[in-house]
Amino acid sequence: MQRMNRTAFLRNSLAVIAAIALAGSAFAYFDESYAQASNEADDPRLDVIYVPTPHEVVKRMLEIAKVGPDDIHYDLGSGDGRIVISAVKDFNAKKGVGIDLDPQRIKEAKANLEKAGVGDRVTFLNRNIFETDFSEASVISLYLLSTLNLKLRPTLLDMKPGTRIVTQSFAMDDWQPDHKETVEFDATGYKGTRTVYLFVVPAKVGGKWTMNAGERVIALDLSQTFQHIKGTATVDGKSAAIKDGKLNGASIEFTMEIDGKPVKYEGAVEDNSIKGNNWTAKKAS
Numbered sequence: 291m292q293r294m295n296r297t298a299f300l301r302n303s304l305a306v307i308a309a310i311a312l313a314g315s316a317f318a319y320f321d322e323s324y325a326q327a328s329n330e331a332d333d334p335r336l337d338v339i340y341v342p343t344p345h346e347v348v349k350r351m352l353e354i355a356k357v358g359p360d361d362i363h364y365d366l367g368s369g370d371g372r373i374v375i376s377a378v379k380d381f382n383a384k385k386g387v388g389i390d391l392d393p394q395r396i397k398e399a400k401a402n403l404e405k406a407g408v409g410d411r412v413t414f415l416n417r418n419i420f421e422t423d424f425s426e427a428s429v430i431s432l433y434l435l436s437t438l439n440l441k442l443r444p445t446l447l448d449m450k451p452g453t454r455i456v457t458q459s460f461a462m463d464d465w466q467p468d469h470k471e472t473v474e475f476d477a478t479g480y481k482g483t484r485t486v487y488l489f490v491v492p493a494k495v496g497g498k499w500t501m502n503a504g505e506r507v508i509a510l511d512l513s514q515t516f517q518h519i520k521g522t523a524t525v526d527g528k529s530a531a532i533k534d535g536k537l538n539g540a541s542i543e544f545t546m547e548i549d550g551k552p553v554k555y556e557g558a559v560e561d562n563s564i565k566g567n568n569w570t571a572k573k574a575s
Contacts, residue, residue, distance in 0.1 A: 340369050340370075340392065340395055341433075342369065342370065342372070342477075343369070343372065343373060343433060343458065343484075344475035344476075344477045344482075344484070345372070345475075345477075346473060346474065346475040346476070347458060347473050347475055347484045347486065348372055348373050348376050349376070349380070350471075350473045350486060351373065351431055351456045351458060351473075351486055352373070352376060352377055352380070352381050352431075352456075354456055354469060354471070354486060354488050355429045355431070355454045355456040355488060356454065357377050357381040357383050357429050358381060358382065358383070359382045359383070359384055360384065360428070361377070361381075361383045361384065361385075361428045361429050362383065362384065362385045362386075362387075362426050362427050362428050362429070363377040363378070363383045363385070363386045363387070363427065363428070363429045363430075363431070364386075364387045364388075364389065364424045364427040364429070364430050364431075365377075365386070365387070365388045365389070365430075365431045365432075366389055366419040366424070366430060366431070366432050366434070366442070367389070367390055367391075367419065367432065367433060367434050368388025368389055368390045368395070368399060368414065369388075369390060369395050369398075369399070369433075370395060370398040370399050370402055371388050371395075371398070371399030371400075371402050371403060371412070371414060372402065373388075373431050374386040374387065374388040374412055374414075374431075375399075375402060375403060375406045375408065375412055377429070377431075378406075378408045378411045378412050379406050379407070379408050383411075383429070384411065385411055385412075386408075386411060386412040386413070387412070387413050387414075387415065387424070387427075388412070388413070388414045388415070389414075389415045389417050389419050389422055389424070390414070390415075390416065390417075391416070391417070391418055391419075392416075393416050396414050396415075396416045399414045400414055419442070420441070420442070425449060425450075427449070427453065428450075428452075428453055428454070429453070429454045429455075429456070430446070430453065430454070430455045430456070431455075431456050431457070432455065432456070432457040432458075432460075433457070433458050433459065433460075434457075434460060435460055436460040436461065436462075436463065439457060439460055439461070439462050439463075440462065440463050443462055443463070443465065446489075446491060447465075447491060447492075447516075449491050450491065451491055451492060451493035451494075451537075451539045451540040451559065452490060452491060452539030452540055453490070453491040453539075454488060454489070454490055454491075455488070455489040455490075455491065456486065456487070456488050456489075457486070457487045457489070458484045458485065458486050458487070459484055459485055461487050462487070462489055464516075465489060465516045466516065466517075467487040467488055467489055468488050468489060468490045468517065468538070469487070469488040470485065470486070470487050470488070471485070471486055472484070472485050472486075473485075473486050490517065490538055490539050491539065492514075492516060492517040492537035492538075492539065493537055493539065493540045493542070493559035494514065495512050495514055495519060495537065495542065495559060495564075495573075496512055496513055496514035496519075497511075497512060497573055497574070498510065498511050498512075498573070498574040499511075499512065499564070499571045499572065499573050499574060500571065500572050500574055501523075501564075501569060501570070501571040502569060502570050502571070503555075503568065503569040504568065504569075506525065506526070506548075508523050508524065508525050509523065509524040510522075510523050510532070510571065511523075511524075512532065512535070514537075517536060517537045517538065518535065518536060518537075519532070519535030519536065519537060519542070519544060520532055520533070520535050521535070523546045525546070525547075525548060530546045530547045530548075531546070531547075532544050532545070532546050533545045533546065533552075534554075537559075540558050540559045540560065541556070541557075541558055541559075542556070542557050542558070542559055542564060543555065543556045543557075555569060557569065557570075557571075
């Protein structure tokens with residue numbers, strides 16, 4: 291009986307060790323893929339729980355978004371305010387606004403703001419991000435679930451072309467990022483990584499255009515999937531495929547065949563017109 295008890299003890303001990311190791315692995319995975327999750331049991335008003343962003347990740351997010359003196363930065367789901375405060379304090383954004391639904395997080399953010407010494411250039415709003423106008427932003431940061439990113443996506447895509455949206459851990463479904471990288475961090479002894487994504491709001495160019503290039507009048511029929519474009523051009527009565535079409539905010543580039551040779555065109559979109567170095571286009575529909 292004594293031997294069997296010892297055997298059982300060893301078996302149980304090994305099971306506990308294995309469980310601890312598995313839990314450690316799960317925690318490491320949790321940090322990247324489940325850093326924010328449903329919190330309905332704690333507060334049905336909140337869509338996500340609060341998980342602080344490591345300072346190394348904050349810095350890299352703002353670097354990737356190229357935050358600078360001309361920017362108005364909004365952090366949607368701003369937590370303790372560290373990202374929007376850093377945008378103004380460390381990257382000299384002219385204005386920062388943090389929005390969070392949790393009054394406790396707003397209280398913490400305002401306390402951190404008092405210590406930051408950035409005056410009245412940062413504001414925190416205790417509001418629902420889906421009921422708040424943030425259209426003045428030139429940079430937006432997010433740390434939300436993929437489902438919430440997707441819910442926000444139509445509003446984000448209606449923003450001014452060139453607006454930069456930087457997210458961590460969760461992307462935008464089939465809207466492919468313009469940049470993606472893994473950022474390492476060491477937060478109070480816990481080392482991990484977060485994936486950071488950059489999305490640049492593209493101009494809307496889908497439809498038919500009349501292009502003037504020198505003495506030629508070219509009909510363009512463009513289709514658009516986020517920042518990628520394709521379509522056909524009718525040149526001197528002949529159809530040519532539009533290739534390598536891409537938008538970076540309001541900047542557009544594409545290639546089409548002219549007189550048997552590929553020609554690259556670059557320009558800037560402004561409302562219903564495009565202006566290039568030696569060409570222009572007007573939207574017909």
